[in-house]
Amino acid sequence: MEKIIFVCEDSLDGIFTGIYDAWDSRYGHENVKLIIDSEETMELFSRYVEVGADGEKAEKVARTLKRRFGDEVFEMICQAAASFAPEKADALYRVVVKGLSMPDGRKVMDALADPNVCRVFELSRQAGYEAHHLTGFVRFQELKGGILFSRIRPKNNALTLIGPHFADRLPQENWVIYDEGRKLFLMHQAGGCWGLMRGRTLNESFLSQISQEEEQFRQLWKLFTKSISIQARENRQLQRQNLPLRFRTYMPEFTQEA
């Protein structure tokens, strides 16, 4: 029998729409597969169907999942959907199928002996850990006019995961976090809410105008991180294990002044 492969957009809405369409095709769960839009080697004997992101379908899936699985599992699913791994779409579909067939969907993530559940669990944990790291490793610089700007390049699409944290932490500030790899902006307006913006380009000359105090605080911070370390206990390996090098490009305490 011919297999149908649903090619989803790489976003939460895209994956949920894929799940909706795959289910709705009534082609049999074992005969469909979900992949993320990418240039992978194509499979023989299968038909490819492009799925765009459809807000309405995604909303329906989200509502069902929240009702049947509960908030905790739903959050794990959202985290897994933010993962960088391309196999996430299919694993998520299998978990949804399994969960909806269980009498109590809330327990679906407990069934770690199931390979798909285990995979989703891992992906969700990875994305969650990275988001947690970022809540600490994001560094803002103050631009003229008091706007706080930060640049990151995370593996997973973590912007939506860290949005609520920073909105709660800095409610009275205008801030922007820019994901360099995905060209996404997370923006927040003082006293308002946060939102995601794509398709804009970064105005580099705007960034070079830093505020007066910025340089002084950067120097103070560099000094502090240096003097707080105990020489007799120096352990660079442990430092690298706790703070991987890929984060350091964007942290002032590790960058040399040009």
Next chain:
Amino acid sequence: MRIGQSMGLMEKLEILSDAAKYDVACTSSGVDRNGDGKGIGNCVAAGICHSFSADGRCISLLKILFTNECIYDCKYCMNRASNDIPRASFSPDEICELTMGFYRRNYIEGLFLSSGVLYSPDYTMELLYQTLYKLRTVWHFQGYIHVKAIPGASQRLIDQTGFLADRMSINLELPTADSLRMLAPNKHRKTILKPMRQIQTRMAENKNELMVYRHAPKFVPAGQSTQMIIGATPETDYQIVSVAQSLYDQFSLKRVFYSAFVQVTEDSSLPALPGGPPLLREHRLYQADWLLRFYGFRAEELLSEDKPNFNVLLDPKCDWALRHLDQFPVEINRADFYTLLRVPGIGNKSARRIVKARKLGVLDFADIKKMGVVLKRALYFITCKGKMMYPTKLEEDYITRNLLNLDEKLPVHKEEIRYQQLSLFDDMRLSREPTREERLQAVGGQI
């Protein structure tokens, strides 16, 4: 040496962060608090690490002393009165400015404020209180604040400060009263334990207040912690772990921190540590501390008067399991949660996952490996579906040998623990030097 008021913020920060670094606690955990939408800041129960210094320790809080001008002369301390070092003091405004500037840029999670004793405990505590008051009310800072209670300060001041801070701590400094008398002549066990007890009682009262008035101000919501210096005095691990246990039991502390003694001043009553600070011992104590807090172990189970120190080569849990082989192997699919917790290689999280997952199906070794069980350690102690992973002898020597071959992540490099193959021709210098009489006897042909 005393430098005048003209000192800049840069120099002050350098001196006073350098002076604060031997305080090990830098956690920002224990309290979950959302921002009120008007000020700045919130708290996350898990704590957030913002950076890591070259020694691998996390930088979460702006850790500084208010002043390093101290009237006390504790022998282990860098800021002891008789030490000739540059002295400096912040003003409350400077600390607020620094904290807010760092916090806005997401450099830090909050403030850790400690201090040397300036003029008197009350005077110092008053300054700390003023700083916190400004930060909370003028700057509307809602992030994490960890503050030291100064031993000997009045009850009223400690109470007031506690309502502004998230965590308070009083350092025990040394595990026993005797060593405290020896190395910190101005501090007394009593003046340390008294405020500790006071904070504990106040926290308990606060719980009752909160039950009646939901919005009553919270007193030290993240609990109190303390710190002990390890290796400066001759206490055994058993004594240290017992002290920690009684602090957890009787003073309901959140954390006890252990700090490997680092030689920063010279004194005849301090030990010389040619091999550097006792990091491996500190590591084993932390492991044991986790066993006390999260794994249901008691100090008496881990150590005893006859065996007062940890085996540096094995972690305390493996060590315990090897001495209690009669309780193993345990069946993964049946053993209760607390039994699973005692298996080397199974942690808190994986035990919880096992208990949940086995309700939905029988587990095998491949499954529990994916759940986070470290099989190379656990395999000697568990069965799945009644079978061990592969045939092993349940024998202390055999398992010990295998566990020692595993690469454990340690804070010191493996080369420092030396062992080598014995060879017939090595001179291990095990025999003592012959004495003068023996030499004479040898010459005379008597030996």
